[in-house]
Amino acid sequence: MKLAQVDVVKNIDAETFLKRYKSREIPVVMKNLTKEWRAYELWSLEYFESLGGDKEVKLYDSKPSTDTKLQHAAEKTIALKEYFNLLREGEKDLRMFFFQILKEIPALKNDFSFPDIGLKFFKNLPVMFLAGKGAKAQMHYDIDNADIILCHFGAKKKVRMFSPSQTPFMYHVPFSYSSYYEVDFMNPDYEKYPALRYLKGVEVTLEHGDALYIPPGWWHVVEYEGISYSLALRAFPRSFKNVLKMINNIVIIRTIEGIMRKLFGQKWNDRNAQQTFINMNKRLNSTF
């Protein structure tokens, strides 16, 4: 696996962002984008608790779903303050994932703004990701094929990313948006998963205030180094190619997956896991 560092800029105007990064679909970290936001100063577990401690939140773990359970089903639902106490006690796995802040804690909308970098943001869907030290978001790409600005606060977290051109070596599980869950992209085991040798990607450790641009369809895996919270702002695809991909992900793949999982349960999961390796072996044998 070859890894370069993600480009880092302090400030960037819309024209430069569009020309250098958006149009070429290249990630970049923008250091100063959130410095003036209230979130930069205010966001902490205690602050979120004061605004919505009794809110019920869905929590997700890192295990793949089994039987007829949907691919992105929550592991449990508890009050925000209860979850934060678990985090303070060292909870390593459970994560808040795609938490819709406008619906759940609308007061948070006063703490950020949509940056003027040439993207047409979908303003109804700023979502939050929050977890503690050791938590991991499995390797995946986003189903809506959006341009994402991941604005990060709190402890550091490490992100590795691979462009859609690397999909042949990602151990992509058919009818999913993820890699096979046992493949560790942070500590690659080349004996067990030889295709990882051929990957070319980028990585970055995000710090408080950093804003990371994730281009459409880019694979990403995230490892939390401490308690942290990121706000993802998204701009839905506009190009014909990216709209088609979004429709394929959301309508076609998800519908087939849902029906087959309901009908066949664990057999369907096992078939897809097996097929991942059949596909990969064929590819490795024909490419090299």
Ligand SMILES: O=C(O)CCC(=O)C(=O)O
């Ligand atoms: O930071 C995280 O926990 C996951 C972020 C992510 O997967 C996303 O923005 O799509």
